[in-house]
Amino acid sequence: MNTEFTKLSHENIFYKVDKLREELSGLESLFETEMNKLSSVMEIYNNKKDDDDCEKIKLKIGIMGQVNSGKSSFLNALIFNGENVLPKDCISKTKIITKINYSDTKRIEIEFYTKKEWKEIKNALIKEGEIKGAKFVKEVFEFINASEYDVEKYINRDNEIFNFQDYDELLEKIKECDDKYNNYRFPIKAMNIYVDDERLKNIEVLDTPGVNDSNFVRKYTIDKCFKYVDIIFFISQAAIFLDNLDVSLISNQIPVESAGNVFLVASKYDNVIIDEGWKFKSLVETDKYIKSRLTNRVRKYVLNYVSNSTPIFMSAMANNLALKKKDKYTDEENYIIKQLNDLWDGFIFNKEKLMFIGNFENVKNKISDKLDVKENLMVKLKEEVERILLDIEDKSKQKIYIIENTDIKYIHLEQEKIKLKSQKIYKGIEELIEKTKDSAVNKKKEMEKQLEFDFLTLSEIKVKKKTIRIESEESNDNIKWYEGLFKKANNEQIDYNFVDYEYVEIDEVINDINSFDSNTDIYLKKMISDIMNFNILSENIIKIIFENLDENNEKFKLNYVKKFVESSIYSIKPPSININVGEYVDIIKSKFSDETTGESIEILKLHSKAIMKKIYNEIMEKVDSELQLFMFELDKSYISIVKYILEIMNNRIESLKNESYHLERKLKYYKKIISIIEGNIMEP
Template sequence: MIIFDKTTEQQFEQHLLEISHITEHLNFLSQGDLLGLHKLKRTFQTKVDDFYQKERKLNIGIIGQVKAGKSSFLNTMIFNGEDVLPRASTLKTATLTKIEYSEKNSIEISYYSQKEWQEIEERARVNSELDEYRVAREILSLAQKNSIDIDTYLKKGTEIITFSNEKDLMRELNEYVGENGKITALVKYVTLKINNEALKDISIVDTPGMNDPIASRTDKTKQFMEVCDVVFFLSRGSNFLDQTDMHLLTAQLPQKGVNRLVLISSRYDEAMQDTIDDYDSLEETNIETKKILQSNARIKITQYIEALRNRGMSNDIIQVLEECKNPIFVSSMAHNMSQKEVQSFTEDEKLIMRNLNEHDDLDKDMLIDIGNIREIKRIFGEVIARKEEILIEKTAAFLPLAKKELSQEMKNILTFQKRRLTLLVEHDYESLEQQKKAIASQMQNIKMATTSIFTDIFTKLEMCKADGTQALRQASLEYSNLNERSGTDLEERSHNVSTSKWYNPFSWGTSRKEYYTVEVRYRYLDISDALENIRNFGNESVNTVEEYFQKTLDFHQLKNRLLNTVIENFDPGSEYYDPSYFKLLTEKTIQAIELPIIRINLSEYLKSMGNNFSGEVRNASSKVELQSKLSSHISQLFDEILIQFINEIKVFKEKLTAIDNNFTTQLLKNIIHEYEIVLARFNDKEKEILALQEGVKKLENLTAKKILI
């Protein structure tokens, strides 16, 4: 147990007491007005309780997108490369998994509650392609497919299963969280208790992704992240720090209290496979690929930090992010390959071997270097050794942040009370009713204007679909064809040389065969070109789609158009007019918009091609077969990407429509609510004015710290 000094503990207790006293002083406010204060107290109490629990562990979070390689990363780190943690290939099977030390091996299964399952069933009945509805249908379908007695498991709440070794664990765990597990659909999260000395003093959470659309899992993940000390953020090397990664890193990662953030370029071998043809050796590929990815990280993280500074973000968060400018490059697959003989490689590993051995210079040492697990283990060891220091540093940051949040919340409450007092003093009931109706009318104008803005975007999306489809089709035609290469062989030939001598009649008519070599040129197709065409087409198509979406939606322009629309439709002379409030609401609306991401798995296409051909293809019929196979794969890949592209446009439209509706609805709801609060006070106007004036004074005194607790 970490022993914190008594002064720190007293300061924490004093802050909680201060919030309680402030709440008591503000007993004239409604519970709705005090919600923010209650939430601040609960959050701070949770963090304090977390720190002062017996044998407090160091909480380490592993986060990133689906398919970022989180489970593979942990399998390599903890289980020596064994696939103990199932790799979540779809959102429906992504389950939050906590891993901790225990002398006795066990799995603690936490099932959905009956209420949560009812919510899933309700979402499944909605005919929408939005993630939360689509995934609900998938979960329900998986449960029905496996003929599970749902009520039996939901009533259990939790269940503990013991196991003797890692093989038993793999078998048991797969039933509950594996892609084809019988009970997977009903499991909310699991806790693995493992007798592994490396896990002492730490708690590791393999998250299903911070963008998990299942609310119960997302909530559980966010609850853990609130008390997380160290975060390992995994971004896939072949799509390093793409738009979704930056959104997770900047918008959804709860940075409060995270003492250290380590950025990892995971599945790094894939990034090298994409660039190896540009260099003369694997070593040069390794060096240059790291330079490219690191430059990408520096540019994007620097831009993000600059944006944080402009928003007045604390230096603590900025310092945590600074380390992300120097990402760690990791390939769990390459490390696992370095630990075994070539004969025991899996099909995926054989394919990587072929792709990385382009220059015939891949050996065990190079695999270890590409894997780079030693560096990660060094960092793990370092943070564990600094456990006490990290936790104490974290407590030091708690109080300043909590006081800042409390101060801001008090200012917000004061602003609303002053606004209500002004409306009550300077207006009568009828004029406020008229203003309320006028606001509703103004909202209709805003609604029509914002709908027009989003309609323009929908029109652009249709153009995006047409232009994007054409660009994808053109690219598919280009990458469907292979150019023949020319090569030379040394071919041995022979000819007869006369051995007749004029002076020897017996030699007349004799000859001998002499051999010589000639250079013979030939034409061939190279399988590596076909594999490169597939990779390039897949990557280029994904980038093309993202670029078209980005061109369609100019965030800066949209923000300005929405803000101008609101300002133009409100009377600047109105007592309620507050441009900063409207600006904040508009920014929140923009932040809720996420550009679609296309995800394509090329491994099956590459494996199919690599298994049927190798090296130089010279035979005429084999050339035709190779060309036909490539054309077929590119065509299938084109169809797959196009279906995703069109579907993402449809889903994106649904999301934008919801945002359009919510923008004015929420704005109107907030404003009307304030008017109704003031109108209700007209029953005893003079008394209410005196109460508000007294309340404003109390708030001003509390905000200025004139009342000492």
């Protein structure tokens, strides 16, 4: 391993990744780039690791080809040195993907799709439908719905297990699986065959169905399974090499990204040698002709789907004949070797010639190259994971520093600033309101003085004089009548033709009463006008608020605050005094004539003063009451505005608290991440 990447010492670095992904569930955005890279690496690792040893990478060998193309013989020769470990037809003839793995318990497991996988298939199907049209999607789902079984019944189902003891029973169990699931394939992901031969350790063989169809679900599954296959051997009988079905299988089943890993194998090469050899003088000529002809078929029909244009010509039969002693040959093998030896006079197929036709060394060399890659893959994966984890660790430490030394400090300072701003606002508005109230008290005193002056002035009855002419003939009689009305000075002789007397006009008294009332209302309005100007008060309050709140920082609209303040101030109802003087006027009118004279004037004076005093007292009570109400309204507006500002401030403080909470949470996660990466959290 590159010494640059040796900081993380845990044997299983992939455990750390799993732990990180668990811890960061829902918070992947903290390390979006790094987690995406890790996901890609882990997808490769999870698809290639050995289930029995997570520190090892499995070599995944993909097998494709038609039924009876020689796939089982190929695998026996390749993996088991020609031993018939996998009997013929052990690879399912059904439309299910078959996987062959090692296990100390021989069994077949039918693997069903999980809910997540089935959802992915449906989404992919819909996406495919966008390209091919809605009719395509409709036809596929109609096929599913018309199937014998309920799809949902099989989705997320536990694997169904069929145990076997020997290879004859293996074939029986395969047939049993075929019979059970042959009519329905959609919810079945794969048939897994487990064999207790240690030569299969660290190897997984995947075989595709040997049939060609347009089944979207199966093609999707093949693409997913073969995406991480290390090497793919497409087996085609040399005698019918790359026929129409082969070409169709290659074009439909080989994933595009796997094209570089595909090797075309012309199997049963011994048969085509026997069929074509009589036309030529030697094995060399025959071999050259066949290989040239079949290679041209590759270039003509499938070069667009595979990168390797030269096929591998091999014969499992010839390979087995080369490895066996002659006395161990079966009747079939003796027949084949006789046919080969009869091709050319004097030419005998010895071990060397059989190995040449078998050509399994070439196949094993391909495998060997992939094994070298496989051995280095785990190292490369670890190095890549370690590089990403170190990036995450460095980023976490940077984030911790920023959060602790910048973000959290900023929040604390911001909270203190908001508290100070709040206090300034409350104090400033309170001072304005108190100043307005003090002004009201002072103006009330001035108004009381003015009312007292009006009371004294208007309470004085205005007595007028009047001269009247008396008729002479009735003078004596009239003198008696006027005696109570006229003043006589020093018993002077009265001029009976012209007489002077005093009187009071009741309408003037009534006017004075009404004036006292109306003047009070005028004084009150002037007093309120002097006390406060609603526009100025609103502007002053808004100014105090705006000086201490910044729209960008406080995250609220100042126009809303302005409207609220103006609404609160203008909702204050100005004091008004409505005294009902009508009853007092009615008393005067009922007791006195329009022109009151003589002794009635003194009585009128007493009544008028008493009425004015009563009105005065009532006015003063009303002024006190209205002023108290006015001050209450001021306090009410102050409280309303303060509550509104307090709500804004509290919202901002709550927002900061939430920010602080999320920062603390991030801090916790960053520290936990560092602990995981540095190995402070033990593996299970």
